[in-house]
């Protein structure tokens with residue numbers, strides 16, 4: 224029985240790939256790649272329209288849905304014998320994703336710009352003229368392919384490959400004072416690594432990339448680990464990181480979903496589980512289990528063994544052009560203490576790096592309305608601690624805009640470095656029994672965020 228037969232819904236089918244022909248070859252059969260090339264309409268050997276479909280994650284049983292939106296592929300000029308250009312000719316290609324209205328979050332396309340690299344992924348820019356046609360359901364942009372380019376790639380956000388993840392973990396392993404251990408295996412038998420650094424009494428956990436298409440999260444992990452472990456200076460760290468390692472022991476999971484990362488999925492592991500809904504049983508759907516979500520099972524087991532005094536779960540948001548945190552407002556233990564911790568944490572974060580802001584987030588959940596299958600809610604409740612979900616944009620960051628580059632992997636990494644400052648600001652209060660919230664400064668006060676922001680309707684084409 225296929226997974227799909229469990230659902231009563233019918234889901235859109237992805238067409239078969241087109242045969243190899245025309246001026247450009249489309250390839251996504253590499254780590255993290257995702258696209259199905261469905262047709263090339265040739266106007267001339269130097270002009271064509273390439274039609275694409277975003278491929279689907281495996282069926283997600285709990286949500287009875289199929290997620291998709293992440294894409295990442297390569298376009299290469301073909302040999303003249305197969306329809307490619309003659310030596311020295313440029314080829315103008317209109318790229319069109321024809322199933323853009325059937326992805327997980329079609330409302331996220333307005334205001335999005337595709338990432339492009341023409342130097343073999345060394346640097347990325349934005350296709351500022353990326354168009355979403357709501358009526359046609361298409362996302363399109365144009366690219367002029369020049370010969371002798373090093374390799375031309377397109378993606379929803381800068382990719383973070385599994386090879387880069389393995390290199391990152393190996394660099395940590397080779398650094399004195401840093402411990403790397405494998406705490407479990409994914410469904411496809413990839414390692415789940417836990418990186419431990421610091422000797423302090425407070426246990427701070429930071430998990431990344433439950434949703435594998437949110438590659439922002441692993442750039443964030445790289446920044447965080449670079450700072451805390453001194454990866455860019457032979458193990459030497461700055462003064463604040465030094466103090467942080469005395470106050471805390473950090474438990475960092477840089478990639479909890481290696482299978483989804485390798486397979487080019489948006490939101491699921493190899494079995495279709497959305498890991499950020501696997502932290503508790505929902506109705507008769509049992510989670511986490513070794514059969515469905517071993518990635519969550521092993522990490523939660525280790526958290527129970529070690530304890531948690533502060534926690535962050537790192538994500539990207541398809542729609543909102545902001546960095547923000549979603550907090551524990553809906554948890555049963557929400558009150559002046561957790562509210563004070565969250566306000567002070569976010570205040571310090573914004574002061575350190577204004578790419579972070581306080582005013583815009585998801586509308587907070589109703590009192591006692593938290594879904595405990597969501598990781599940060601589960602951790603806030605289970606360990607009665609500061610616990611947040613952090614989201615970074617695919618789009619530009621409206622608080623500090625840069626339309627040509629959009630938000631970048633490098634800026635994700637800097638936010639990863641700066642979360643250390645925010646945790647250090649609240650360290651004395653994390654397990655304090657004093658009413659510290661009564662004496663917080665104005666800039667540390669909790670602000671209840673809103674999902675609406677000025678200019679939202681314009682950006683989303685809803686004027």
Ligand SMILES: [Zn+2]
Pocket residue numbers: 434437499538539
């Ligand atoms: Zn996410």
